[in-house]
Amino acid sequence: MTAHLASSSTETLPAAQDAVALRQVFASLTAESCPLTYNFHMHTTHSDGQLHPEALAQQAIDLSLKGFAITDHHQISGYQTAQRYMEALQGDDLPQLWTGTEITSRLLETEVHILGFAFDPEHSAIASYLQGLAPQGDRAQAARVIRAIQQAGGIAVLAHPARYRRSADELIPAAAMVGIDGVETFYAYNNPKPWMPSPKETVRVTELQAEHGLLSSCGTDTHGKSLLQRL
Numbered sequence: 001m002t003a004h005l006a007s008s009s010t011e012t013l014p015a016a017q018d019a020v021a022l023r024q025v026f027a028s029l030t031a032e033s034c035p036l037t038y039n040f041h042m043h044t045t046h047s048d049g050q051l052h053p054e055a056l057a058q059q060a061i062d063l064s065l066k067g068f069a070i071t072d073h074h075q076i077s078g079y080q081t082a083q084r085y086m087e088a089l090q091g092d093d094l095p096q097l098w099t100g101t102e103i104t105s106r107l108l109e110t111e112v113h114i115l116g117f118a119f120d121p122e123h124s125a126i127a128s129y130l131q132g133l134a135p136q137g138d139r140a141q142a143a144r145v146i147r148a149i150q151q152a153g154g155i156a157v158l159a160h161p162a163r164y165r166r167s168a169d170e171l172i173p174a175a176a177m178v179g180i181d182g183v184e185t186f187y188a189y190n191n192p193k194p195w196m197p198s199p200k201e202t203v204r205v206t207e208l209q210a211e212h213g214l215l216s217s218c219g220t221d222t223h224g225k226s227l228l229q230r231l
Contacts, residue, residue: 016153019118026215031186031197034218035228039068041219046078049223053081059227060095069100069117075132076121104134107142108174110166114145119154126152143178157182157217162201172208182215191230
């Protein structure tokens with residue numbers, strides 16, 4: 001399954017090129033990149049969101065996003081539905097849609113969420129994580145989840161790193177040690193209106209991201225009916 005290109009509704013990129021293109025985007029992101037240029041964290045009715053995939057895709061188009069990813073928990077059916085909707089539009093100026101998912105994992109004996117992007121969902125390494133259920137036991141260990149995403153050609157990102165029982169100062173170095181590619185550097189922890197990355201957390205996560213040579217992602221973590229807010 002490949003991403004939808006902005007330049008043509010029928011042209012596709014091999015999965016490896018998808019990941020290369022997304023790495024370039026992640027390397028260029030700033031605190032101003034989300035939610036009006038890119039958005040890499042959102043949910044549909046296929047997991048715990050309120051937006052149908054078609055409505056989510058249409059909002060992304062209406063906002064003139066350059067690119068986005070749907071990150072339903074442990075599945076990609078919402079992404080597939082949105083992809084079909086966009087392909088049917090036959091437009092020449094549509095956002096790029098990358099594969100995405102959010103996987104519940106364990107790191108330092110703490111539950112964390114790992115976002116996977118630009119992977120091949122048909123690859124055997126990732127398939128078992130896309131069945132709609134959170135992994136259990138050793139399969140939930142962050143190192144295994146990260147490895148599965150990467151073996152499928154994708155990019156692994158630690159979601160909202162300052163929102164867990166353990167601090168970002170503990171979790172980001174630990175995630176880097178087990179091979180994470182990036183962190184969700186720009187995230188709104190208190191659901192402000194209008195949406196903006198939380199200043200204090202952003203400063204510290206940016207420092208840790210740079211220290212460990214990680215990529216930066218951003219996203220609204222939308223569960224409601226607007227891609228401009230979390231709820």
